[in-house]
Amino acid sequence: MSVPSWQKVLSTLAGGRARELYAHAVLGQPLDATPKELQRLVDAGLLTPEYAVADGLFKQVLAAAAAPTPKGVDRFFRDGRIDGLPRAGQDRTDLLAHLAGRLFPTDEELREAEVNRLLATVTHDIPALRRALVDAGSLVRHPDGTGYRRVAVS
Incomplete structure (x- = not known):
């Protein structure tokens, strides 16, 4: 039964x-x-x-x-928003790659305001996430700070 x-x-x-x-x-x-x-x-x-x-x-x-236990990058989301960035390691790399692929079109120039608007859909700490994406190489920032571009992953 x-x-x-x-x-x-x-x-x-x-x-x-x-x-x-x-x-x-x-x-x-x-x-x-x-x-x-x-x-x-x-x-x-x-x-x-x-x-x-x-x-x-x-x-x-x-x-x-009971709700199933989230797997993979889904572990870091609560109600569609990032619960927190992993400090380092493969989890951090996987989450940042996931976010870049989900939020940003490949090889399209975006102004900082547009990047911030997209990041705001998943986090409250926009500057920290933007910086982490740049540091990880998922986003490239123009030297003058006028725009960003997602790097195509081969």
Whole structure:
């Protein structure tokens, strides 16, 4: 049998009578219930078909509802924004390459204001991220500071 959704469990327990019957079951007390009431608790996964309390149901429901752990560069994003730049290493290199590819067109000149506008979509610390992209070689800055260009990766 599959694990019921947390919505199904909570909507069943939202009813006072169902909550009362479930409390009786948890406490090992006799269940004075109609077949329909008992079936509702079984359908929600709160009771087994033998009307015993379903052990571990809440742990299973919570585990099934948990968000998957992000992998790769997605680990550094929260709600679409960078949670923080890794200090060094491959994670930093991968994240900066990902951002450059995602935000900037290849070999197109961009003014600093445009670079800042694009960086603002993923971070609050625009200067630090801009500097990190330049230091990593993902963006090239004109010597006079008038513009930037993304470097094509071969």
